[in-house]
Amino acid sequence: MPIEARGVRSSLQGEAVVLEVKPGSFLFVLLDGVDQLAFRAFPQIELSQADDIADWASAIENHQDVGEVPADFYPMIVTFEDFTDPTTVGLVKPNSMSAIFGEGYELEGMNLTITQDPTTVGAVEKVLSWWPTSRSGPRNEMSPLQLPNDSPRGWQNLGPNYFWSLDRRQVFNEVSE
16 A cells, blocks of 8 residues: 555655766766655665554654665666756666776665755756756746657656756746746
């Protein structure tokens, strides 16, 4: 049963993780699927009966350990060959770091830490400064990126929701009006 059906809702605020792998080369760990990471990174906090769901949510929120994310549940990771050109977005497979960034680069693992630190803002638009102003469509929305893939269409739309939570995208919309 989905957690929402048990009386708890999750929300997401913030932006994709931006990691400068080497000077001028960045990875973006996208938001797609991150709402489920706590289940995977902290399996020792068991999701128990429906009447205990609030206690489980509180335990996750107050958890102090670092949880290792199993490789099968890594969020989508992308990079750009040229950060000024949206058509150069590409998927990064965790085992292909050296092919993209050079010899000696590898992803050793991914961890999740629950923190009370303020939500980061501005890291994505610092690297992809052109995107919040790239608009299209009948409602003048932020243009999606086209991530090449093996589908019949040949690409997957990566909308701004992969990079920013709704509250951040609304700020961009207010600025563009």
